[in-house]
Amino acid sequence: MPTSxxxxxxxxxxxxxxxRRRHVLGRHSPLFYDRPLHVRRAEGVWIxxxxxxxxxxxxxxxxxxxxxxxxxxxxxxxxxxxxxxxxRYLHEAVVEYAERLVATFDAPLSMAMLTCTxxxxxELALRIARFVTGGQGIIVSxxxxxxxTAGLAAATTGLPxxxxxxxxxRAVEIPDLTHWQGEPAALAARFAxxxxxxxxxxxxDGIRPAAMLFDTLFSTEGLPAVPKGALEQAVxxxxxxxxxxxxxxVQPGLGRTGDHMWGYQAYDLVPDIVTMGKPLGNGHPLAxxxxxxxxxxxxxxxxxxxxxxxxxxxxxxxxxxxxxxxEGEDLQGNARRVxxxxxxxxxxxxxxxxxxxxxxxxxxxxxxELMRDGRPAAGEARRLINDMRDRGVLISxxxxxxxxxxxxxxxxxxxxxxxxxxxxxxSALSDL
Amino acid sequence: MPTSxxxxxxxxxxxxxxxRRRHVLGRHSPLFYDRPLHVRRAEGVWIxxxxxxxxxxxxxxxxxxxxxxxxxxxxxxxxxxxxxxxxRYLHEAVVEYAERLVATFDAPLSMAMLTCTxxxxxELALRIARFVTGGQGIIVSxxxxxxxTAGLAAATTGLPxxxxxxxxxRAVEIPDLTHWQGEPAALAARFAxxxxxxxxxxxxDGIRPAAMLFDTLFSTEGLPAVPKGALEQAVxxxxxxxxxxxxxxVQPGLGRTGDHMWGYQAYDLVPDIVTMGKPLGNGHPLAxxxxxxxxxxxxxxxxxxxxxxxxxxxxxxxxxxxxxxxEGEDLQGNARRVxxxxxxxxxxxxxxxxxxxxxxxxxxxxxxELMRDGRPAAGEARRLINDMRDRGVLISxxxxxxxxxxxxxxxxxxxxxxxxxxxxxxSALSDL
Numbered sequence: 001m002p003t004s005x006x007x008x009x010x011x012x013x014x015x016x017x018x019x020r021r022r023h024v025l026g027r028h029s030p031l032f033y034d035r036p037l038h039v040r041r042a043e044g045v046w047i048x049x050x051x052x053x054x055x056x057x058x059x060x061x062x063x064x065x066x067x068x069x070x071x072x073x074x075x076x077x078x079x080x081x082x083x084x085x086x087x088r089y090l091h092e093a094v095v096e097y098a099e100r101l102v103a104t105f106d107a108p109l110s111m112a113m114l115t116c117t118x119x120x121x122x123e124l125a126l127r128i129a130r131f132v133t134g135g136q137g138i139i140v141s142x143x144x145x146x147x148x149t150a151g152l153a154a155a156t157t158g159l160p161x162x163x164x165x166x167x168x169x170r171a172v173e174i175p176d177l178t179h180w181q182g183e184p185a186a187l188a189a190r191f192a193x194x195x196x197x198x199x200x201x202x203x204x205d206g207i208r209p210a211a212m213l214f215d216t217l218f219s220t221e222g223l224p225a226v227p228k229g230a231l232e233q234a235v236x237x238x239x240x241x242x243x244x245x246x247x248x249x250v251q252p253g254l255g256r257t258g259d260h261m262w263g264y265q266a267y268d269l270v271p272d273i274v275t276m277g278k279p280l281g282n283g284h285p286l287a288x289x290x291x292x293x294x295x296x297x298x299x300x301x302x303x304x305x306x307x308x309x310x311x312x313x314x315x316x317x318x319x320x321x322x323x324x325x326x327e328g329e330d331l332q333g334n335a336r337r338v339x340x341x342x343x344x345x346x347x348x349x350x351x352x353x354x355x356x357x358x359x360x361x362x363x364x365x366x367x368x369e370l371m372r373d374g375r376p377a378a379g380e381a382r383r384l385i386n387d388m389r390d391r392g393v394l395i396s397x398x399x400x401x402x403x404x405x406x407x408x409x410x411x412x413x414x415x416x417x418x419x420x421x422x423x424x425x426x427s428a429l430s431d432l
Numbered sequence: 433m434p435t436s437x438x439x440x441x442x443x444x445x446x447x448x449x450x451x452r453r454r455h456v457l458g459r460h461s462p463l464f465y466d467r468p469l470h471v472r473r474a475e476g477v478w479i480x481x482x483x484x485x486x487x488x489x490x491x492x493x494x495x496x497x498x499x500x501x502x503x504x505x506x507x508x509x510x511x512x513x514x515x516x517x518x519x520r521y522l523h524e525a526v527v528e529y530a531e532r533l534v535a536t537f538d539a540p541l542s543m544a545m546l547t548c549t550x551x552x553x554x555e556l557a558l559r560i561a562r563f564v565t566g567g568q569g570i571i572v573s574x575x576x577x578x579x580x581t582a583g584l585a586a587a588t589t590g591l592p593x594x595x596x597x598x599x600x601x602r603a604v605e606i607p608d609l610t611h612w613q614g615e616p617a618a619l620a621a622r623f624a625x626x627x628x629x630x631x632x633x634x635x636x637d638g639i640r641p642a643a644m645l646f647d648t649l650f651s652t653e654g655l656p657a658v659p660k661g662a663l664e665q666a667v668x669x670x671x672x673x674x675x676x677x678x679x680x681x682v683q684p685g686l687g688r689t690g691d692h693m694w695g696y697q698a699y700d701l702v703p704d705i706v707t708m709g710k711p712l713g714n715g716h717p718l719a720x721x722x723x724x725x726x727x728x729x730x731x732x733x734x735x736x737x738x739x740x741x742x743x744x745x746x747x748x749x750x751x752x753x754x755x756x757x758x759e760g761e762d763l764q765g766n767a768r769r770v771x772x773x774x775x776x777x778x779x780x781x782x783x784x785x786x787x788x789x790x791x792x793x794x795x796x797x798x799x800x801e802l803m804r805d806g807r808p809a810a811g812e813a814r815r816l817i818n819d820m821r822d823r824g825v826l827i828s829x830x831x832x833x834x835x836x837x838x839x840x841x842x843x844x845x846x847x848x849x850x851x852x853x854x855x856x857x858x859s860a861l862s863d864l
Contacts, residue, residue: 017522017524020527020531021522021526021530024527024534024543024544025519025544025743026728027729028729028732028733028737029519030520031520031522032521036521036522037522038521039515039517039521039522040515041514041515042514042516063516063517067517068512068514068515068516070513073509076512077509077512080500080716081505081509082474083473083479083499083500084495084499084500084715084716085479085492085499086492086494087457087462089464089469089470089471089479090449090450090463090469090471091470091471091472094457095452098453098456110456111455111456111457112457113461114457116548116717116741117549117552117740117741118740120552120581123581124580127581127595130582148556148738149555149581149582149583150558150562153735159736160735160736161735162735163559278740278741283516283744284746285717300458300459300461303594305460306580307549307551308494308549308550308709309715309716309717314715315717
């Protein structure tokens with residue numbers, strides 16, 4: 001039996017935390033910013049670094065109801081000190097959370113299957129869709145990300161993944177009215193034709209469509225302005241061909257868009273499966289899906305699905321506490337009100353800074369597209385993000401050209417926070 | 433936009449918790465026992481139901497260092513109230529935990545990638561193996577379970593899964609000396625031949641082997657007595673063909689086998705990748721893998737892998753606290769000592785009860801094979817498990833024939849707990 005310790009090359013005592021991290025987690029483990037932020041604590045919409053400097057968080061949707069919200073932390077600690085076990089025993093908290101969660105959806109989405117991560121939720125949704133439809137084909141958008149499993153990597157178009165794109169996957173370009181010169185209906189029709197082409201292309205290869213999987217806010221894609229009716233037409237085409245529509249609510253969900261609890265509710269449709277992730281547990285690994293009871297039943301009769309940690313009493317207590325806060329602090333209403341305030345402020349910035357080519361988003365999720373001389377200004381976006389970090393405001397960027405500033409703060413973002421964001425962004429744009 | 437609430441059929445107010453659960457989670461969501469246990473709290477090795485009755489937990493490995501261990505709960509609460517965010521910022525706890533974790537492995541396993549669940553860990557291990565080897569083929573045992581993703585379902589032989597078995601998967605039967613009449617070496621040779629056949633069968637279909645994936649204690653399979661050298665030969669054959677060996681430590685890992693920290697250390701080999709799950713976070717969703725730095729680097733240079741919740745400051749604080757308790761309370765030594773005591777006691781039971789056909793396991797993980805008239809006694813095993821539950825002791829069963837009692841208590845199981853298990857089992861066997 002080998003007995004050599006793995007730490008064959010001990011690091012010098014003065015090795016920096018960054019170098020120690022690279023040594024044990026690898027140099028590809030992602031970090032934000034040219035100068036990574038070394039964090040110590042966080043509260044509400046503020047993150048503090050190890051030097052005691054505070055940063056306004058305009059990026060993180062994981063701490064959905066605010067970093068370290070006391071009501072959520074209290075629920076976590078109380079349940080973790082009483083019982084933390086899988087769901088193969090009966091427990092009130094598990095059932096109560098699932099009931100509260102499904103009650104926020106439209107009929108016939110009345111049954112839940114819980115997981116730990118959004119990846120697991122999308123993976124399970126595709127398993128169900130394939131089982132229910134008997135098909136294998138998947139349609140995704142041409143710049144999307146839905147998770148880190150091999151199956152989802154094969155359908156990933158918005159990140160490097162060696163598995164992409166598998167023969168059973170087709171990608172379609174999400175229509176965006178932002179720079180469209182013609183009639184909205186013409187763009188919608190062009191999108192419908194693309195989806196129909198994708199279906200025909202799968203069928204031509206002998207592959208039946210199982211599902212079309214979209215984030216209905218198209219967050220990774222850069223928050224495009226989708227023409228009215230376009231998504232509904234596309235979903236009808238896929239359903240006509242026997243496929244399901246899966247809405248990935250990891251980013252738009254849980255009230256972020258302000259007008260609705262779930263992103264899909266901005267459209268005139270109800271998905272066949274809705275998947276959820278990040279914000280559900282305010283940082284605790286809680287995710288899942290809701291769908292029609294007959295789909296759960298059909299799948300469960302053939303597949304024994306079990307997820308050890310998913311929806312356990314601790315996760316359920318945390319999930320319920322998050323719903324408490326969303327309701328109790330009217331965070332969906334806050335997203336609508338503060339979102340409108342930011343929207344108006346960003347419009348003013350756009351009128352003063354030529355770099356801003358368009359403004360996108362809904363509720364508390366914004367994109368600012370940067371263009372210079374008619375070309376995507378990815379370099380400027382990168383400089384701006386790093387400069388904003390130095391000025392104490394955390395944002396990021398999205399989109400196929402990496403030139404759309406991404407602003408997606410925790411939900412208790414106030415008017416004062418919004419004004420600080422706007423004034424800092426104004427200065428940074430002026431000094432760029 | 434549809435506005436109908438999903439709860440189209442409200443349940444009567446007096447609906448039982450079990451019926452409410454079935455209504456919202458589905459009737460296939462797994463529950464233990466003919467009469468499900470309705471649990472309220474737990475501490476150490478004891479679970480209490482809603483009637484205040486206490487049950488000795490001889491089943492759960494998720495609460496590895498004991499249910500609701502105060503040191504672990506304290507670490508969880510402290511960190512959750514300070515900062516709970518992904519790993520795209522620098523944080524000490526994340527690096528420190530990864531360093532402590534890899535230090536428990538043999539060279540060259542010195543780099544970690546953290547995930548939330550064992551399924552995610554095995555899914556990632558297979559992605560890495562496929563990328564590193566360029567192959568697609570997977571070899572598993574003929575009665576195994578490694579996770580709930582589509583990719584792992586395609587390699588699942590021990591549970592119902594509609595995806596099983598995919599064309600790139602081959603299953604081999606794990607050799608068991610328990611009822612073997614010949615020479616151990618002959619059984620080892622037969623196994624080696626089976627593995628070589630699996631490799632040839634893949635190659636004949638134009639599939640290069642990527643990995644052989646085993647739980648080295650073969651927990652789902654029923655804890656067989658593997659002949660000395662058999663696994664080592666099999667691994668050599670797979671490596672010779674260009675494949676990796678992945679050890680799934682979800683069940684044997686973290687000191688459970690008593691003699692070793694990791695199950696693979698009972699053999700004369702070091703895996704290429706080791707995956708971990710359930711016990712790592714004592715109930716908190718924490719899992720991951722360790723492997724060689726060059727594998728992480730090769731994969732990371734082509735695939736952008738990120739797992740939002742994985743190894744965040746809270747998960748890392750919890751993981752470190754679990755390691756503290758394992759070391760501080762010498763739980764590996766306890767597994768060895770109390771395990772030997774139980775082993776001896778089960779031997780005595782076997783000599784008195786004809787139903788017991790064999791005794792299996794290591795450390796604090798036992799299997800009792802039940803046979804009647806030379807046939808697997810699955811019905812008796814089921815009755816016994818339910819009877820033990822009624823007597824206040826929680827156990828389960830495993831194996832292809834469902835006739836092997838599974839006993840795998842939390843690690844702080846004492847001699848007194850062991851004696852209670854043994855006497856209760858003795859009575860239950862007598863009364864069967």
